[in-house]
Amino acid sequence: MIKEITANVLEDWLDNVRPFAYDGQVANYIPALSRSNPEDLAVAIHYIDGHAVEAGETEVRFTLQSISKVISLALALMDNGENYVFDRVGMEPTGDPFHSIYRLEQIPSKPLNPMINAGALAVTNMIHGDTPDEKVGRLLSFIHELTDDSTIGYNEEVATSEFESAFLNRSLLYYMKQHQIVTGSVEETLDAYTKQCAIEVNVCQLARIGALLANGGKDIQSGRRIIPRHLARICKTFMVTCGMYDASGSFAIKVGIPAKSGVSGSVLASLNDFGGIAVYGPSLDEKGNSVVGLKLLETLSNRYDLSIF
Numbered sequence: 408m409i410k411e412i413t414a415n416v417l418e419d420w421l422d423n424v425r426p427f428a429y430d431g432q433v434a435n436y437i438p439a440l441s442r443s444n445p446e447d448l449a450v451a452i453h454y455i456d457g458h459a460v461e462a463g464e465t466e467v468r469f470t471l472q473s474i475s476k477v478i479s480l481a482l483a484l485m486d487n488g489e490n491y492v493f494d495r496v497g498m499e500p501t502g503d504p505f506h507s508i509y510r511l512e513q514i515p516s517k518p519l520n521p522m523i524n525a526g527a528l529a530v531t532n533m534i535h536g537d538t539p540d541e542k543v544g545r546l547l548s549f550i551h552e553l554t555d556d557s558t559i560g561y562n563e564e565v566a567t568s569e570f571e572s573a574f575l576n577r578s579l580l581y582y583m584k585q586h587q588i589v590t591g592s593v594e595e596t597l598d599a600y601t602k603q604c605a606i607e608v609n610v611c612q613l614a615r616i617g618a619l620l621a622n623g624g625k626d627i628q629s630g631r632r633i634i635p636r637h638l639a640r641i642c643k644t645f646m647v648t649c650g651m652y653d654a655s656g657s658f659a660i661k662v663g664i665p666a667k668s669g670v671s672g673s674v675l676a677s678l679n680d681f682g683g684i685a686v687y688g689p690s691l692d693e694k695g696n697s698v699v700g701l702k703l704l705e706t707l708s709n710r711y712d713l714s715i716f
């Protein structure tokens with residue numbers, strides 16, 4: 408049985424990692440993200456018994472960025488079934504950066520997994536909806552169910568800022584359209600994807616999503632099933648093998664908790680029989696992962712023996 412971590416303990420652990428707040432750099436390839444404050448650190452734990460603890464700047468909202476890839480994957484799987492999704496996107500990890508294009512040229516020319524940008528763009532393309540707004544509206548409704556919070560929306564400025572500068576993601580989409588992995592309009596898929604990445608949450612809302620995944624897809628308060636159990640398992644498995652991009656191997660060794668990072672500086676972690684952990688700290692290391700997020704998760708995992716391995 409894993410010991411409970413109280414809010415006071417969490418505050419202390421957060422203070423311990425505070426000195427690392429300026430060790431990396433905030434993301435600047437999306438102009439709107441470059442204004443994040445490296446000192447805005449926050450952490451929340453949602454236990455699967457419904458109890459929650461938090462510390463730091465927990466009211467700060469940040470965009471999901473790549474963490475949204477886990478949620479869009481769950482929805483695309485529910486919309487289309489496993490066969491359809493995995494005919495178009497693979498299940499294998501990659502040692503490449505998240506926006507890498509070159510493996511698409513290998514046969515079969517489908518993205519290696521749904522956590523790299525190419526795979527995530529293909530997944531967004533599969534979400535049911537005739538227009539980008541319909542897809543994003545369905546994704547938001549899904550997130551409202553996952554968090555039991557209907558106030559969550561997306562940040563228009565971040566979405567527009569990314570849409571206007573996403574030339575590499577456009578290239579990935581055009582390449583995949585040539586190979587019939589994606590259908591329809593490239594611009595519309597990119598529109599939906601950039602809005603998906605710009606969905607804003609705080610650490611408490613994010614930790615609750617982690618707890619739902621840890622609870623096999625059932626809401627931790629009501630017990631209502633929101634994601635089929637086997638699909639929640641698929642999402643958590645991708646978090647282990649591909650969630651931290653080309654740092655997934657070292658993260659598995661040092662931390663050993665299924666987790667997904669985003670370039671806003673957030674990390675979502677989900678641990679069966681325990682709950683969800685969310686960390687925010689906008690300074691990123693060279694691989695695009697939150698410096699403070701990694702340090703804090705490593706500390707907690709070692710101190711409380713949380714590794715699944």
Ligand code: DON
Nearest residue numbers: 472473505604668669670695
């Ligand atoms: O596709 C992009 O560039 C972003 N919107 C999401 C990338 C991301 O979060 C990668 N993370 N570590």
